Amino acid sequence: MESVDKLKVAAALLLVVVGVGGYYSLPADQGLLRVSAVVVGLLFAALVLWFSRPGKDFVDYARDSVKEAQKVVWPNKKETWQMTGLVFLFVGVLALFMWAVDSGLAWVFYDLILGRG
Known part of the structure; x- marks a missing residue:
């Protein structure tokens, strides 16, 4: 990662911290304004990351993921009920198998070996 990209990532993290700091620095009765500070900080951070190499790589990855998800063949209702x-x-x-094994082992240990029947 280039130094310019490192600066952009650091700036994005700083914007998130500033948004969260704005949330805590505003009065508690200003709920909408407090949430807006965090949202604005996140949006500006996303904007800064958008123009960095890691941000572009992430966008490419997300696009490829959506394309792969569109290739999935989902089962129809009949197949879903059959598999269920x-x-x-x-x-x-x-x-039933686990009950049988448990009962058999309990019989072997408690009745045959220990004789506590």
Whole structure:
């Protein structure tokens, strides 16, 4: 990262800090103004980052992410219900299996080994 980009990132962080500082320096009864200070600080920070190399890289990454998300093929309603049914069936079978193993181990340890039946 170039030194100019480092300065831009530092300036953006400073703008965020100034916005948050503005929030705490304003009176508590000025809620809208306090929130506006933070929002303005974030907007100016985003504007500064927009013109830096890391900011442009982030925008490119976000665009690529949106393109990839558009390629996703979502299941229809029937497929969704079928998969939900399979999940519930699997959970039920697994619960029965775990109950059987737990009961079997309890029987082995408490009845056979320790004789506490």
